[in-house]
Amino acid sequence: MEAPLKFIGLLGLLVLLSVAGGVDAAGECGKSSPDNEAMKLAPCAEAAQDEQAAVSDSCCLQVKRMGQKPSCLCAVMLSDTAKASGVKTEIAITIPKRCNIANRPVGYKCGGYTLP
Secondary structure (H helix, E strand, O other): OHHHHHHHHHHHHHHHHHHHHHOOOOEOOEOOOHHHHHHOOHHHOOOOOOOOOOOOHHHHHHHHHHOOOHHHHHHHHOOHHHHHOOOOHHHHOOHHHHOOOOOOOOOOEEOOEEOO
16 A cells, blocks of 8 residues: 555656646757657658758758757757657768758767767
């Protein structure tokens, strides 16, 4: 009987913390999670897995928008959604350069990678 009560108490505490912390929480991508933002990069799926694949205009547009905040772009590339989609971070970080984005964050550290 004691174990279920501890579990319920811990669960209640976690719910309380997540609600309290999530009300006005803003992470790398503002109020949207990196996993949600990763869905916007669906047009980049092939280019993020194969360095030889062409990068579509719609992919470049999304990367340019997201690249306005390099910490968000980095968080998206390292997100669980990106990993589950087969994104290879070492290839994904080349997309801003492959899109010829002039004001890309060259040299920005993203996980163990540096944006070219």
